[in-house]
Amino acid sequence: MSAKIPKVDAPNETTSLTSRRVEGAAAATDAMAVEEEETTQIPPEIDSELLFDLQMVLDGFTQCKKDDGQLYLDGYLRAYSEINKFFQILGNVFNFVAQDVQKKITILQCYRKGGAGDYYYSIQSMIEYERENNLLTSKDQQSGARTLLRLHRALEFITGFLSELHKAPDENGLGSVTSEVYSRTLAKFHGWVVAKTVGAVLLMMPTKHTIIERVTGGIEAVRAHNEALMPKVIEVMTSVYNLTQKLYEDYEILDLP
Numbered sequence: 198m199s200a201k202i203p204k205v206d207a208p209n210e211t212t213s214l215t216s217r218r219v220e221g222a223a224a225a226t227d228a229m230a231v232e233e234e235e236t237t238q239i240p241p242e243i244d245s246e247l248l249f250d251l252q253m254v255l256d257g258f259t260q261c262k263k264d265d266g267q268l269y270l271d272g273y274l275r276a277y278s279e280i281n282k283f284f285q286i287l288g289n290v291f292n293f294v295a296q297d298v299q300k301k302i303t304i305l306q307c308y309r310k311g312g313a314g315d316y317y318y319s320i321q322s323m324i325e326y327e328r329e330n331n332l333l334t335s336k337d338q339q340s341g342a343r344t345l346l347r348l349h350r351a352l353e354f355i356t357g358f359l360s361e362l363h364k365a366p367d368e369n370g371l372g373s374v375t376s377e378v379y380s381r382t383l384a385k386f387h388g389w390v391v392a393k394t395v396g397a398v399l400l401m402m403p404t405k406h407t408i409i410e411r412v413t414g415g416i417e418a419v420r421a422h423n424e425a426l427m428p429k430v431i432e433v434m435t436s437v438y439n440l441t442q443k444l445y446e447d448y449e450i451l452d453l454p
Contacts, residue, residue, distance in 0.1 A: 287412075333450060352437070
């Protein structure tokens with residue numbers, strides 16, 4: 198179900214963002230065209246219709262982070278949408294993440310496709326547009342920058358969880374370590390009651406073997422493919438997180454209400 202987001206009127210053509218909007222939108226299109234050619238193909242023995250595809254996560258975050266310094270929103274949202282499939286597969290333990298993440302992805306997709314969508318081609322252009330139009334702290338609608346900040350905070354938790362999952366032995370339960378990752382990441386932004394509740398729920402995480410079976414459908418080739426990709430995925434996720442963190446620090450908007 199799509200969130201109904203009020204359209205934001207584009208500013209007058211004299212705004213300082215106009216030239217950057219045109220150049221940025223063109224750059225985003227060109228970057229995507231190049232990236233489609235460079236995408237690593239899934240081995241033929243792996244079903245491309247699998248619900249969760251770690252390659253899409255890698256490609257999305259790679260497409261987000263370009264040499265021009267821009268962080269492209271389309272790639273970010275594609276990668277995040279695929280990650281959310283992973284949490285949906287895990288079921289009740291991660292419902293608190295999956296439902297909230299999907300709402301925020303939908304909000305940003307609506308902005309990207311809306312009347313002011315050309316201003317939302319990158320995280321930088323989104324922040325500048327909303328700042329120049331006094332939308333960052335608007336009470337009439339959730340700003341894109343605020344919405345992405347919540348996804349950004351969750352990305353630190355997700356990256357930590359995937360890192361622990363990757364290095365854990367198959368027979369290990371992941372409850373304690375996942376709860377610990379939560380306590381040093383997302384819990385900082387939750388109230389005491391919510392943090393205690395979520396931390397307790399995460400203690401019910403199953404073993405790595407059970408998680409991998411659910412995500413791969415028990416197909417060994419899929420598991421081998423994902424394990425080979427995981428270090429690259431964790432690396433690019435960490436890089437995107439750090440760049441976004443620095444960006445929000447520079448704009449002094451890490452505490453958007």
